[in-house]
Amino acid sequence: MSTPRYFPPELIQKLDGLPELALDCNYSWSHHADKIWRELDSDLYWQTRNPWLVLQTASSSRLEELANDETFCHMLQGIVSAQRKLLTEQRWFQMEVEQTTQLRQVAYFSMEFGLSEALPMYSGGLGLLAGDHLKASNDLGLPLIGVGLLYQNGYFRQAFDNDGNQIALYPSCDTGDLPVCPVRNDKGEWLRVQLHTPETLWVRVWQAQIGRIKLYLLDSNDPVNHPVDRCITTKLYGGGLEHRLSQEILLGIGGWRVLRALGITPDVCHLNEGHAAFLVLERARDLMSEHNLDFKTALSVTRAGNLFTTHTPVEAGFDQFSPQLIRNYLGFYVQKLGIDIETLLDLGRNPYSKNPDSSFNMAYLAIHGSATINGVSRLHGAVSRSIFSPLFPNWSKYEIPVSHVTNGVHVPAWDSMEADKLWTKLCGKNRWFCEHGNLPEQFNRVSDEELWNLRAKNRSRLVKFVRDEYARELNVHTNIPEAEQQDLIQRLFDPNVMTIGFARRFVTYKRPNLLLTDPDRLAAILTNHDRPVQLVVSGKAHPADLPGQALIKAWHHFMRRPEIRERAIFLSDYDMITAEYLVQGVDLWINTPRRPWEACGTSGMKILVNGGLNLSELDGWWAEAYRPEVGWSLNGLESEHADREQAEILYQRLENDCVPTFYDRDQTGIPRHWLAIMRESMATLTPFFS
Numbered sequence: 001m002s003t004p005r006y007f008p009p010e011l012i013q014k015l016d017g018l019p020e021l022a023l024d025c026n027y028s029w030s031h032h033a034d035k036i037w038r039e040l041d042s043d044l045y046w047q048t049r050n051p052w053l054v055l056q057t058a059s060s061s062r063l064e065e066l067a068n069d070e071t072f073c074h075m076l077q078g079i080v081s082a083q084r085k086l087l088t089e090q091r092w093f094q095m096e097v098e099q100t101t102q103l104r105q106v107a108y109f110s111m112e113f114g115l116s117e118a119l120p121m122y123s124g125g126l127g128l129l130a131g132d133h134l135k136a137s138n139d140l141g142l143p144l145i146g147v148g149l150l151y152q153n154g155y156f157r158q159a160f161d162n163d164g165n166q167i168a169l170y171p172s173c174d175t176g177d178l179p180v181c182p183v184r185n186d187k188g189e190w191l192r193v194q195l196h197t198p199e200t201l202w203v204r205v206w207q208a209q210i211g212r213i214k215l216y217l218l219d220s221n222d223p224v225n226h227p228v229d230r231c232i233t234t235k236l237y238g239g240g241l242e243h244r245l246s247q248e249i250l251l252g253i254g255g256w257r258v259l260r261a262l263g264i265t266p267d268v269c270h271l272n273e274g275h276a277a278f279l280v281l282e283r284a285r286d287l288m289s290e291h292n293l294d295f296k297t298a299l300s301v302t303r304a305g306n307l308f309t310t311h312t313p314v315e316a317g318f319d320q321f322s323p324q325l326i327r328n329y330l331g332f333y334v335q336k337l338g339i340d341i342e343t344l345l346d347l348g349r350n351p352y353s354k355n356p357d358s359s360f361n362m363a364y365l366a367i368h369g370s371a372t373i374n375g376v377s378r379l380h381g382a383v384s385r386s387i388f389s390p391l392f393p394n395w396s397k398y399e400i401p402v403s404h405v406t407n408g409v410h411v412p413a414w415d416s417m418e419a420d421k422l423w424t425k426l427c428g429k430n431r432w433f434c435e436h437g438n439l440p441e442q443f444n445r446v447s448d449e450e451l452w453n454l455r456a457k458n459r460s461r462l463v464k465f466v467r468d469e470y471a472r473e474l475n476v477h478t479n480i481p482e483a484e485q486q487d488l489i490q491r492l493f494d495p496n497v498m499t500i501g502f503a504r505r506f507v508t509y510k511r512p513n514l515l516l517t518d519p520d521r522l523a524a525i526l527t528n529h530d531r532p533v534q535l536v537v538s539g540k541a542h543p544a545d546l547p548g549q550a551l552i553k554a555w556h557h558f559m560r561r562p563e564i565r566e567r568a569i570f571l572s573d574y575d576m577i578t579a580e581y582l583v584q585g586v587d588l589w590i591n592t593p594r595r596p597w598e599a600c601g602t603s604g605m606k607i608l609v610n611g612g613l614n615l616s617e618l619d620g621w622w623a624e625a626y627r628p629e630v631g632w633s634l635n636g637l638e639s640e641h642a643d644r645e646q647a648e649i650l651y652q653r654l655e656n657d658c659v660p661t662f663y664d665r666d667q668t669g670i671p672r673h674w675l676a677i678m679r680e681s682m683a684t685l686t687p688f689f690s
Helices: 009-014 018-023 031-048 051-057 060-067 070-088 092-100 125-140 241-261 279-291 295-305 323-330 333-337 341-347 362-368 378-387 417-427 439-443 448-477 482-491 519-526 546-558 576-585 640-663 672-688
Strands: 106-110 113-116 119-121 144-149 157-160 166-169 192-196 200-210 213-219 268-272 306-309 372-375 498-503 533-538 568-571 588-591 613-616 631-633
Touching: 009 060, 018 031, 018 051, 018 070, 031 051, 031 060, 031 070, 060 070, 106 125, 106 241, 113 125, 125 144, 125 200, 125 213, 125 268, 144 241, 166 546, 192 241, 200 241, 213 241, 241 279, 241 323, 268 279, 279 295, 279 306, 279 333, 279 362, 295 306, 306 362, 323 333, 323 341, 333 341, 341 362, 372 378, 417 439, 417 448, 439 672, 448 482, 448 498, 448 568, 448 576, 448 672, 498 576, 498 640, 519 533, 519 546, 519 640, 533 576, 546 568, 588 640, 613 640, 613 672, 631 640, 640 672
Parallel strands: 106 144, 106 268, 144 213, 268 306, 306 372, 498 533, 498 588, 533 568, 588 613, 613 631
Antiparallel strands: 113 119, 157 166, 192 200, 200 213
16 A cells, blocks of 8 residues: 655645545535646646545645645635535535434445546446435435445456457556545554455455545455455456455445444445345344344344345346355354354245255345335336346235336536536526425526537537547557647547437447447438538447447447548547546437336436437436437337337437437527427436436
């Protein structure tokens, strides 16, 4: 672990609050502190979005120079004072709820958290949702803490060879460069808890700060551990089943032990997917020890305070382990529960199955240990009731106790600076922190000219980002002379051309190549002389998912066609920075999952606040949000054989509806019909899915 740099006392006094500001991930999305880090090292900050790294690597001479700059110090103290005020002032929960509820603490367990590129502990939508959950909880003043894992390599970074084959890279994350701190006990010692998996395992605890919210991250890379065990928290979603099982024991059992070691006893534990399901066992064991209860009674009592959210649309998507693997890793642990291993295995199985070798399903364990179960959209709730129906054989499908809570996004994390200014002007700075009833009416005061200006600025910023990324790739992969490179870069994309975005995890059920069904037809749409379109595609396929990687390769080959090189690009290494530019800059967002396999999908929600429109399959959240007044849809067919028919509908929507509407301008050059749809989408959908 790197040691945080030493600051002389005179610098600490003048730059008071700078380290705490750098460690607060709350400012990863708020642009108020950007000027601080740009002054220290603008290039490094925009490349990494990591204030802590900027502070650790800034030269002493630069720090001394800024410490003697009255303007800088005044700006710093203003931002630090505002931050400290936010940490103590009453928010929605304190003002509206706290006096009428006994709820005092919620613990949110997740395998991944997407807070910022400064802390790359996420792979995709599940982690970004968890990160947004913490950010929104901070804004609302909810008494919530997060529990997750700290990965030495995080999720893989993506590169490509000359033929478009994906290459998975795992650069190490130096914890000294991450915005995290070791958690100390009362004696100043690094907090560690002990597990058995099946060997003795020591787990270290780190803390990330998101405003008033604490996120505790567990790390097995303790030098006292066996080398194999030190690698448990090396990669997110890496390794085989034993590695995954070890991670989930660490998250569920270890996570609860960390909270108890800190003196925290949550009223509610929220399991974000089944990865943390072992928590229900450890929470019951803890109550057994405290009140001398048997396991069955303790599980019955504690399940009242457990909530399980499933994001999985097919049973095969749940983590499942062989009975022998469970015996190997938890045979010692069940003795502490006072039960035999078969009783534990039954908690992860269909109780009506006759097969003694059936797999141990983590979702089943979560259901047996939770009082409340929910899917993440209305349609996904229905799908989940069907998936879990074997656990409730005598229940009507409509009565199976699985509800739904449709996901939302933390809007301030995804709006552009221009969008934030416009919304603040119309609806006030606290618009997302209270009831949203008046927001549509307030927002509708905006003029068409203001909306079109917002889109122009957001699109221009995306075009600049695309060109910068293209320039970086040219420098790495080609030997083209500088002058020729500049010509290629300037010809790529046009800030006045309709821009479509398509970015997600590349798996077959998301059908990321539906748009590529007829390459010639897509090329014709992109290169239309009177109504040109430009397309940005991005996303990763898991290193073990060869079909997903083949889909990416097909896009690479398509984009080498000479006629569309200036109109389409695949941005490599999709991350939160790329996502930010995309959701802020695109005019149209396309999503084409195979219904009903998209549990929710939040990427299309993130464009709403920025004035982007959706063209999507009627699946997940869009099945609830869609109206002709707010965007476009496909026809919602569920057959696997309907892909070609839906591709035809997708092309027709683009050719006959979306693109013509964008280019249908009045005498002042403004697309009034497009803006009418945009206005309705922004005013009604943005607050509803926040």
